[in-house]
Amino acid sequence: MYAVLFADAGLSGAEISSLFILWSVSSFLIDIPSGIWADAYSRRLLLTLAPGLTAAGYALWTFLPSYPFFALGFVLWGAGGAVRSGALQALVYDELTRLGRSDAYGRLMGRSRAIATTAVMAATALASPVLHAGGYRAVGLASVAVALLGVPVGRSFPESRGDGEREERYGAVLRSGLAELRGAPGIRRGMLVVALVSGVDALEEYIPLLAKANGAGAANVPLLVLIVTAGITAGGWLGGRGTVRAGPVLAVAAALLAVGSGSGRPVGLVAVAVAFGAFQWAIVAADLRLQERVSDGARATLTSVAGFGTEIVAVLTFAGYGLGSSRLGAGPLFALAAAPYVFVAIAMWRSRE
Structure with missing residues (x-):
């Protein structure tokens, strides 16, 4: 929707692409520093600020x-997402642990x-009549209003950490996180798995092209x-269940993605839907394993580092698809993209203990 807004405002394709690049760069630059801030000071504060930046x-x-102003807006949007990254996972996991419910x-x-995902589907459906009216x-005002609703929601999160449980200096948190990262190979592997599995979200942007390439009108x-999208939603609802089987499930998902996307038929998108649902489920499993390994004091910092890696994988996916599209169609490109997830599945299976 907003890409159409930019085009109607007179921006060229190159200018629109530069805005997306600026968005990614903003996320890169802010992700890790905001994670350190969340560990050093207040995670709830960042969750309160994030939707305001987006709005x-x-x-x-x-x-x-x-x-x-489009460019500045993208910087703010990227900052909002980066500020939220890491802080949310850390706050939720720590508060559940305090309640003895980390298993949830x-x-x-x-x-x-x-x-x-359901909210995005609903917003997409409502955008057309709102735009028409x-x-x-009107669409912009609705977007601002919805984003601002997240401010009181962020503020409502409990944060039980007392001042004595927080590092006194920003630099101390950074050193603690780096020491934990250097001294724990399991954490490094876990962060890499999170980044690789989460990076599959970038492929979702090309699903319409895959459907068209497979013969859909x-x-x-x-x-x-x-x-x-329904498959992705189902995968989210099943998240947290049966995580010990994450490796085999991810391997099957990779096979389904390759077969479904390479089938050349619209019905192949059903297999792709199941694959994306399994990927979504595996993202939650990978995140859970990472949270179980990191310490409370550096949780947001290290989760943000994993988020930084996710952004890198996404950019590489975008770049790889763009370069490969000059020689291959959407079906073969999706099938090739499935290959790395076989190795991720092996890594998840080996680290299941």
Whole structure:
């Protein structure tokens, strides 16, 4: 939707691409420092600030639709996502641990991802009538309002850590996190697995192209995309269950992705939907294993490092698809993208203890 806004504002394809790059760079630069801040000071504070930053970005796009303010809006949007990254997982896991319910972490995070996917589906469905009724200004105002609802939600999270449990200096948290990272190979492997598995989300952007390449007519492409989205939602709802089987399940998912995308038929998207659902489930499993390994004092920091790795994998996926598309169609590219997840499945199976 917003890509259309940028185009209608007179931006070229290159200018729009530069905005997406700026978005990624902003996330890269802010992700790890914000994670350290969350461990040093307050995770709840960052969860309260994050939606406000995103809302400010939307407001700039709505009221000042020009390239400089689009760019600043993307910086704010990237900052909002980066500030939230790490802080949420750390706060939820630690509070559940205090209640003796850390076993519920996977289920809660999986359900939150499923609800987020459902909300995106609902927003997409509502965007067209809102745009028809009030134009981009109405869509923008609705986006700002919804984002701002996240401020009181973030503030409502409990944070039981007392001042004595927090590091006194930002640098001390950084040193503690680096020491933990150097001294624990299991944490390094866990972070790499999280980054690789989560990076599959980047492929979701190309699902419409895959549906079209597999022979779907223009009218059926949205339906096939919806089927894949439903698979992702189901995977989120199942998150936290049966995590000891993450390796084998991920291997089967990789095979389904390769077979379904390479089938050349619209029905192959059903297999792709199951694969993406399994990937979503595996993301929750990988995150859970990482949280079980890291210490409370550096939890947000190390989770943010994993998030940083996820962004790198996503950018590499975008770049690889862009380069490969000059020689291969969407089906073969998706099939090739499935190959690395076989090795990730092996890594998850070996680290299941």
